[in-house]
Amino acid sequence: MEAAIVAGVGPGTGAALSRAFAHEGYALGLLSRHRESSEPVAEEIRARGGKALPIEADVTDRRSVQAAVAQIRRTLGPVTVLAHNASGYGRGEFLQMDQDQIRQSFEANVMGRSASRASGYS
Numbered sequence: 001m002e003a004a005i006v007a008g009v010g011p012g013t014g015a016a017l018s019r020a021f022a023h024e025g026y027a028l029g030l031l032s033r034h035r036e037s038s039e040p041v042a043e044e045i046r047a048r049g050g051k052a053l054p055i056e057a058d059v060t061d062r063r064s065v066q067a068a069v070a071q072i073r074r075t076l077g078p079v080t081v082l083a084h085n086a087s088g089y090g091r092g093e094f095l096q097m098d099q100d101q102i103r104q105s106f107e108a109n110v111m112g113r114s115a116s117r118a119s120g121y122s
Contacts, residue, residue: 003076005029007059008086009038017083018045026081027051029072033058051076059086
């Protein structure tokens, strides 16, 4: 069985991605900043006969991600797919958002890092 990681699992897009990969036969490593966000999705996948491992991990923290990937490899086997769906740092109308909020959101969503650790920003 191949393993997939979905980073950013909650009740929306991350859950839908996880269900789709499970339907295709993948074992799932489900990453979220708070385990309670991914646990219901894992329970649903397991109830349907799939394999799912929810792990609390912050994609902006390299060590956290490395530890999560190592745990997934040990438990589920080689990882062949990664879906990055992590988000955070607020939502709202773009023109109404604070510049720092936009930067933080971009860094987490696109770059998988914390804006405070990103280089090149003043």
